[in-house]
Amino acid sequence: MTKVLIKLRWLEGADQSVPMPSYETEGAAGADVRANFPQTGRAGITLAPGARALVPTGLSLEIPQGYEVQMRPRSGLALKNGITLPNSPGTIDSDYRGPLGVIVLNAGQETFEIAHGMRIAQMIVAPVLSAKFELHQELSESERGAGGFGSTGVT
Numbered sequence: 001m002t003k004v005l006i007k008l009r010w011l012e013g014a015d016q017s018v019p020m021p022s023y024e025t026e027g028a029a030g031a032d033v034r035a036n037f038p039q040t041g042r043a044g045i046t047l048a049p050g051a052r053a054l055v056p057t058g059l060s061l062e063i064p065q066g067y068e069v070q071m072r073p074r075s076g077l078a079l080k081n082g083i084t085l086p087n088s089p090g091t092i093d094s095d096y097r098g099p100l101g102v103i104v105l106n107a108g109q110e111t112f113e114i115a116h117g118m119r120i121a122q123m124i125v126a127p128v129l130s131a132k133f134e135l136h137q138e139l140s141e142s143e144r145g146a147g148g149f150g151s152t153g154v155t
Helices: 075-081
Strands: 007-010 029-033 043-049 052-062 069-073 088-093 100-106 112-114 119-127
Touching: 043 052, 043 100, 088 100, 100 119
Parallel strands: none
Antiparallel strands: 007 052, 029 119, 043 112, 052 100, 069 088, 069 119
8 A cells, every 4th residue: 555645734723632634444545534623612513403614623734746635524423423524525635735624514413512632524645637628529429428417227
């Protein structure tokens, strides 16, 4: 397995005792990311059903060119509580150096407490290919053609 160096930096006011992103098992594809509320309000937040919030992680990143970081929901939170990321996968580009925040949505039926230090998402590091875009008058034919949503069958 190739290891890519992702440089992390604590933001001012972040609780540096909160663990850095980490892989919880040897075969994990995603590193768990934790909520890190500013020192003045480490109590966390409450999300009502249907509500969303930008949850701070206390970190900023440096991602090597040619890679991206994707933020994805944690499956246990999604199944048990309906907690998801509405822009999943959220992409963090290699040239972004600002605060790492996670947009969290409560799609569940009950209020949900996001506590300081709680694992809220998983971070995937992925290679990126850039495309060259050219305008053409004709496109090649394919079996599917212009068929859109549902055009390949229900199952």
